[in-house]
Amino acid sequence: MTTKSTPSLQRRHFLKAAGASLTLPLLESVPRSNQLVASEQNSGDELRVSSTAPAKNLVCVGSNLGLYRPAIYPEQTGRDYEMTPLLEELAAHRNDFTLFSGLDHRAGNGHKNWDNYLCGKNVGDMTLDQVVAEQVGRSTRFESIQLCAGDIPQQRMVYTRTGVPLPMINRPSVIYSKLFSTEDDRARSEYLLRSGRSSLDLVREEAKRLKQTVSQTDQTKLDEYFTSLRELELRMGRQLDHLASGTIEVDYELPPYDPVAPTLMLECEQIMFDLMALALQTNSTRVLTLFIAGLGQVFTLDGSTLRAGYHALSHHGNDPDLVRDLIRVEREHMKCLSRFISQLKEKTDQEGRPLLDSTIVMFGTGMGDSSRHSNRDLPTIIAGGGFRHGQHVSVDPSDEKSPLLGELYVTLLNQLGIETGTFSNASGEFREWTT
Incomplete structure (x- = not known):
């Protein structure tokens, strides 16, 4: 008999955005080999x-x-x-x-x-x-x-x-x-940040679908995961706000290399x-x-x-x-x-x-x-x-x-x-x- 698997369980969930890394938590409903293990720390x-x-x-x-x-x-x-x-x-x-x-x-x-x-x-x-x-x-x-x-x-x-x-x-x-950063650097950073926020939306929707297929314990873990997503989104929002506030000028000269x-x-x-x-x-x-x-x-x-x-x-x-x-x-x-x-x-x-x-x-x-x-x-x-x-x-x-x-x-x-x-x-x- 063939068991139908949820596509979300068949690959590692890993997101890199705005210099941060985010992974799905360890879920008892998902084999450990299918999960990206970060830490057992509470x-x-x-x-x-x-x-x-x-x-x-x-x-x-x-x-x-x-x-x-x-x-x-x-x-x-x-x-x-x-x-x-x-x-x-x-x-x-x-x-x-x-x-x-x-x-x-x-x-x-x-x-x-x-x-x-x-x-x-x-x-x-x-x-x-x-x-x-x-x-x-x-x-x-x-x-x-x-x-x-x-x-x-x-x-x-x-x-x-x-x-x-x-x-x-x-x-x-x-x-x-x-x-x-220079103006060009700031424009590139803003593009990456806004792209990262779009990626967050996709990950959030995928996690919501996954939540419907796992145990009650794993649903609690996913709720914690959603909290992490919101924190990352807030962090990216702060960086966007700082980018909008203007360039910081300092009197410091780097070496040519x-x-x-x-x-x-x-x-x-x-x-x-x-x-x-x-x-x-x-x-x-x-x-x-x-x-x-x-x-x-x-x-x-x-x-x-x-x-x-x-x-x-x-x-x-x-x-x-x-x-x-x-x-x-x-x-x-x-x-x-x-x-x-x-x-x-x-x-x-x-x-x-x-x-x-x-x-x-x-x-x-x-x-x-x-x-x-x-x-x-x-x-x-x-x-x-x-x-x-x-x-x-x-x-x-x-x-x-x-x-x-x-x-x-x-x-x-x-x-x-x-x-x-x-x-x-x-x-x-x-x-x-x-x-």
Whole structure:
């Protein structure tokens, strides 16, 4: 006997529009092999947002190859710590940032678990930045922007609520055009957005037909899917509104070429930091991430070519020459961060405050010790955001009862007005800092 199948069940449902990806949810009425599986993650609890929060923006920077801990961690804790080789580059901002040592997610080790950085314990869980983007990003043209300095590697930094890794942009000219488009760019963007809204109408009708053939449980899931469709449509509508509001002009000149060659990664990093500052200043977005890649690049610094590629330097095996050159590279990262903090001090938000006062900047990593592929004890710097800074806060990473990195994330979320008490496997705020 031949069973008649609904055409909608015979292919994957996948829509790409306005830079977003949308899939049908997992349905018990449909064989798993016929569905595009994104994630098993639940939607989570409803979060509330306070309109009087001290911080309005979030920037998360992740270094693929970590930071050499002996070069960044002071021996002293509290406020009277001595500056280390890496922190020396941030000396002008000593009272504007806090260094945390000993924190991690107590997750597995290895390069593949770098992705835990913003997820918490489980790779693929919704990342910190996307939790924020859902709550505070809807008033801007872009809910969030994901950038990369260098070649985009296998690591992923940002995951949506449904477990989809968001793509990163690693060409400065592309993100510049996205933020500050010409008239031609705007016309093309408007065409794509309006075409995408037409595609949404088709997907919505197809999902309505599918709803008549599935179980009650699946009908509930499809109702959630319709909600996602409406949210995507609203997002596209906001982008259309912003396009109609006119071109944003900024006084910034890109280089005549995109520094995408591996040896130019550090130059690309600096430009990406500059563009993030401009994106915040123009209120184009409130949530940004920057992935600092680390592969086989052999850098030349101050006229001297380093002994080995960046990745090889990170696997130094305590060779003093390799460690010396690794610290030279990481000092360049700190210089870029210092320049970024300076820009946020100088630029103002819509309320006339220095951007640093309303922006939380986090510089961290999912790799504690690249030489041993260890994901424990992740160096983390928090700057700005209205916090009381100027400290080195340390916990014992060998103590299973010590605070988790997720507790710091809860603190950041609450500072952004997002009322929550949990993040991944962490509960409560990071009291060692807030008390």
